[in-house]
Amino acid sequence: AHLLNAALAVNRNEQRQDSLLARLAQLEILFFETLFSAKPVSVQGCSIAGYRELLATIREQVSFRLGQDEAPEIVQRSLTAQYKNILCELIQSSLQWIGRKPPTPFAIIGLGSMAREEMCPYSDVEFAILIEKKSPENILYFRRLSRLLEFRVANLGETKFPLIRPKRQPDGSMREAVSFVPGGFSMDIGGLSPLGKSGSYELIDTPEGLAACQAPEWFTKNDGEIIL
Numbered sequence: 001a002h003l004l005n006a007a008l009a010v011n012r013n014e015q016r017q018d019s020l021l022a023r024l025a026q027l028e029i030l031f032f033e034t035l036f037s038a039k040p041v042s043v044q045g046c047s048i049a050g051y052r053e054l055l056a057t058i059r060e061q062v063s064f065r066l067g068q069d070e071a072p073e074i075v076q077r078s079l080t081a082q083y084k085n086i087l088c089e090l091i092q093s094s095l096q097w098i099g100r101k102p103p104t105p106f107a108i109i110g111l112g113s114m115a116r117e118e119m120c121p122y123s124d125v126e127f128a129i130l131i132e133k134k135s136p137e138n139i140l141y142f143r144r145l146s147r148l149l150e151f152r153v154a155n156l157g158e159t160k161f162p163l164i165r166p167k168r169q170p171d172g173s174m175r176e177a178v179s180f181v182p183g184g185f186s187m188d189i190g191g192l193s194p195l196g197k198s199g200s201y202e203l204i205d206t207p208e209g210l211a212a213c214q215a216p217e218w219f220t221k222n223d224g225e226i227i228l
Helices: 001-009 015-038 049-066 072-098 112-115 136-154 205-215 216-221
Strands: 106-110 125-129 162-164
Touching: 001 015, 015 049, 015 136, 049 072, 049 125, 072 112, 072 136, 106 112, 125 136, 125 205, 205 216
Parallel strands: none
Antiparallel strands: 106 125
């Protein structure tokens, strides 16, 4: 999927773009079937191309409003609301794909710039999942949902994936790895997403569990990283 997104980022041929988008849509279904060992109940909702066009339209509106000297904080609040809507639509349609009621009541909470209503046109997405009851079954369900969301967000074409390895410069420094895919509306890579940091923590927990992330003991255990 990352390779196909990279190809889309550099290819301007409309026919080839349509073909690549169709393949990405197929991959989403295959990925779902791998995660849930079943076929999606429904795949209705906005298409990959539709979401990409929506992001472009939102940014054009932001540029126009700022050009009209509208207050930046007002534009940011509006932009944040629109990005929240995209995230909510992705979550709701993914739940429709699964086709069964979540095993426990849950809520999505925004973090970082989303929580502050200060998102910018190319901000990433930071959020956590609050669940009423924690159990291995419930965690597994929301972990799979989060992986599906991560995959679908990546297919919006704004999740960086370095294809050219770092190269040492004559002065001994390392050139940054190059990604053909530009950064933008993507899952936060710093740990502010439901899957957190592999082998360290996840942000899928009860209110009490996530609140414990603010305790000094948590910071000590996780090398002092501030996540909320």
